[in-house]
Amino acid sequence: MPFFILSILIQLALVVHAIKTGRNSSWIFILLFFPLIGGLAYLIVELLPAMGQSRSGQRVRRNVSRTLNPDRDVREAAQNFSVASTAANALMLAEQLMEKKAYAEAAELLEHSMKGIHATDPELMLALARARFGMRDYPACLNSLDDLKHHNPQSTTADGHLLYARALEKAGKINEARAEYEALVGYYPGPEPACRLARLLAAGGDVAGSKALYQNVLETSRVSGRHYHQLHKRWIQMARDQA
Numbered sequence: 001m002p003f004f005i006l007s008i009l010i011q012l013a014l015v016v017h018a019i020k021t022g023r024n025s026s027w028i029f030i031l032l033f034f035p036l037i038g039g040l041a042y043l044i045v046e047l048l049p050a051m052g053q054s055r056s057g058q059r060v061r062r063n064v065s066r067t068l069n070p071d072r073d074v075r076e077a078a079q080n081f082s083v084a085s086t087a088a089n090a091l092m093l094a095e096q097l098m099e100k101k102a103y104a105e106a107a108e109l110l111e112h113s114m115k116g117i118h119a120t121d122p123e124l125m126l127a128l129a130r131a132r133f134g135m136r137d138y139p140a141c142l143n144s145l146d147d148l149k150h151h152n153p154q155s156t157t158a159d160g161h162l163l164y165a166r167a168l169e170k171a172g173k174i175n176e177a178r179a180e181y182e183a184l185v186g187y188y189p190g191p192e193p194a195c196r197l198a199r200l201l202a203a204g205g206d207v208a209g210s211k212a213l214y215q216n217v218l219e220t221s222r223v224s225g226r227h228y229h230q231l232h233k234r235w236i237q238m239a240r241d242q243a
Contacts, residue, residue, distance in 0.1 A: 010039060011032070011039060014031050014039055015028055015031050015032065018031065073096050073099070074096045074097065074099075074100060077089070077093040077095075077096045078093055080092065080093070081093045085113075087113055087121060087124060090109055090112075090113035090124070091113075091123055091124060091127055093109060094109050094110050094127050094131065095127065098127075098130065098131060098134060101134065103132075103134030103135045104131075104135055106127070106131040106134075107128060107131035107135060110127055110128040110131060111128065114128070120147075120151035122148060122152040122155035125144055125148040125152070126144075126145075126148060126157070126160050126163075128144050129141050129144035129148065129160070129163060130163060132144055133163060133167055133170075136170070138167045138168075138170045138171040139171060141163070141167040142164065142167050142168065142171065145160060145164045145167070158187065158189065161180065161183075161184055161188075162184055162188065162192065162193060164180060165177050165180035165181050165196070166196070168180060169200070174200065174204070177200065178197065178200055178201075181193050181196055181197035181200065182197060185197060185213075190231065190232050190235070191217040191220065191221070191232050191235040191236065191239065192232070192235050194213045194214075194216060194217050194235075195213070195214070195235045195238050195239060197213060198210040198211075198213035198214050198217075198239075198242065201213070202242070210242070211243055214238075214239040214242045214243040215239075215243050217236065217239035217243075218240065218243055221239070
């Protein structure tokens with residue numbers, strides 16, 4: 001496409017954007033009569049700040065920052081912990097370490113922090129279970145989650161329950177894992193437990209039951225919004241492939 005035609009299309013697109021978003025009418029004049037300079041000005045003054053404030057814009061900015069400086073978050077969390085070794089700072093540093101798959105270091109940090117009044121802190125206990133799962137120490141993960149439920153029966157979460165089911169499956173306790181997945185399907189806010197259960201059923205020979213679960217996932221996705229599809233893209237695609 002010749003550059004002249006492309007520039008006209010971009011100019012028109014910016015004019016339409018200015019009208020639809022209720023920008024100052026002077027922008028229309030600038031874009032029409034000063035297409036190149038006006039378009040650049042519109043991009044800098046109007047579009048870039050708006051993108052930075054949106055969720056998608058903030059996500060892009062974070063991703064770029066992580067690409068250019070991948071260890072910045074870990075260093076900042078480590079510095080905060082060195083200044084004040086609080087449970088909250090320990091949890092933040094552990095989360096950053098797990099983002100880098102440094103699960104053993106995260107587990108050691110959490111174990112050191114779980115003393116005194118924080119010995120049974122539910123957030124620290126769940127984070128420790130996640131770190132142990134990442135280490136593939138599934139019995140220890142299950143023990144952490146059992147302790148969490150014992151000491152904090154009102155603080156159990158859907159994500160903690162899902163982690164428990166996954167640890168059971170990884171530990172080879174298939175029947176117990178199946179029962180937990182079945183319970184999760186009834187209330188978990190997403191299709192992951194249903195897809196994991198469907199995979200278990202297929203491996204056990206129940207192909208019809210597996211396909212029925214995948215079909216339910218697809219039916220739910222058809223009546224769900226864009227955010228649901230973005231959040232659960234992996235599992236919806238799995239259902240499409242297997243149904």
